[in-house]
Amino acid sequence: MSLFSDRKNDKVWTNVPLLALIAVNTIPLFGVIFFKWSIFYIVFLYWAENLAIGFYNVLKMLFVKVKHPAENLGKLFMIPFFMVHYGGFAAGHGFFIFHLFGKEHMVRFIHHRETWPCVFALLQKLINFLGDIMQTVPPGVRLAILSLFVSHGISFVYNFLMKGENSRTNLPILMFQPYVRVFVMHITVLIGGILLQVTGSPAALLLILVVLKTAIDVKLHNLEHKKSV
Secondary structure (H helix, E strand, C coil): CHHHHHHHHHHHHHHHHHHHHHHHHCHHHHHHHHHCCCHHHHHHHHHHHHHHHHHHHHHHHHHCCCCCHHHHHHHHHHHHHHHHHHHHHHHHHHHHHHHHHCHHHHHHHHHCCCCCCCCHHHHHHHHHHHHHHHHHCCHHHHHHHHHHHHHHHHHHHHHHHHCCHHHCCCHHHHHHHHHHHHHHHHHHHHHHHHHHHHHCCCHHHHHHHHHHHHHHHHHHHHHHCCCCC
């Protein structure tokens, strides 16, 4: 009886990260229907998921188990390298989508003065730009972004730490893992956003975008955590 109960509880908890992921993906639909969010807010929200994915990937690289203590030295190089490289990727992607959907915000991106050295200046530009945008978007969008971090945090704690994924992967894999998910997900969002802009953002097309993005997200989530769809 105890064994059956443990298996049942484990199955329930296994579904929690996936249910949280699906719940977060429905937020843009509520935002448009009840709070009249613009296309920019939707695309910005989906772009902000880049930051949540990158943030937790840094934690994964930090907490991944290594076979030899000396391998921890590799983290001193690979984690900062990932932060700069992924930060540049996110900033470039952000520049592109903001140019398409939120040109009025681009002045802030271009005219920020950076003081961090070398390649870290781009990372500073991204942080400063994000801080400015967060001050202008509605509270609901900020709450939605927080929900993204909570959703990915649930997956990080349960799948990576509690279920032992940190002992079944390594730094090189984690270094490149986020790019596949982000690329596929945001190509879908970008195409959907352009269609929304051209057609005047009809609710039906928004629903299709939300469903499609959710389906892709679930598929990539399951593949990442080696589950069957």
